[in-house]
Amino acid sequence: MGEGPRVSPGRNIRGEEGAASRDAASPREEGGKGGWVLGADAGCFRFNLAQLDADKYENDPELEKIRRERNYSWMDIITICREKLPNYEEKLKMFYEEHLHLDEEIRYVLEGSGYFDVRDEEDKWIRIAMEKGDMITLPAGIYHRFTLDETNYVKAMRLFVGEPVWTAYNRPADHFAAREQYVRFLAETV
Ligand SMILES: [Fe+2]
DSSP states (O other): OOTOOOOOOSSOOOTTTTOTTTTTTOOOOOOOSOSHHHHHSSOEEOOOOOOOGGGGGGOOHHHHHHHHHHHHEEEEEEESSSTSSSHHHHHHHTTSOOOOSSHHHHHHEEEEEEEEEETTTTTTTEEEEEEEOOEEOOTOOEEEEEEOOOOOOEEEEEEEEOOOOOOEEEETTTTHHHHHHHHHHHHHHO
């Protein structure tokens, strides 16, 4: 199987419904299950953390390989913090609205940290702690949201297959083909 994406246990966090928030005091760690839940639960995966060295992102053969294999031709870098992101409050609010996209959402954390929340097969939130070196790919049609953590800072690479489309469709958005496809995929894999 080679060096495909590997998934990593131990750092994903399953939040209670409604409990996830930028100001949440202490997200509860998912312990004792002995494995990464996202591959099966949510049709979502991320690349092995150890494989990507965020200090080398400008010239990293591992990153190049992923981009080549997955066709991530486009990229830019976004910094989310009060000083650098115009309309910071408004943007944060937007990122934290539950939504989906018609394309994959790919983020690679270069500095700082934050949380992605995704819905599992029972429609409960799974909280994913993202730190420097973590890359996540959310499939088209998955409901999700993003928030900063208590550090209030993240610098991340945004990747895209082809020309980027950032349109977010807030829930409910079940009528889109991408959503139907994702739901079908869940039914087949769970
Ligand atoms: Fe999104």
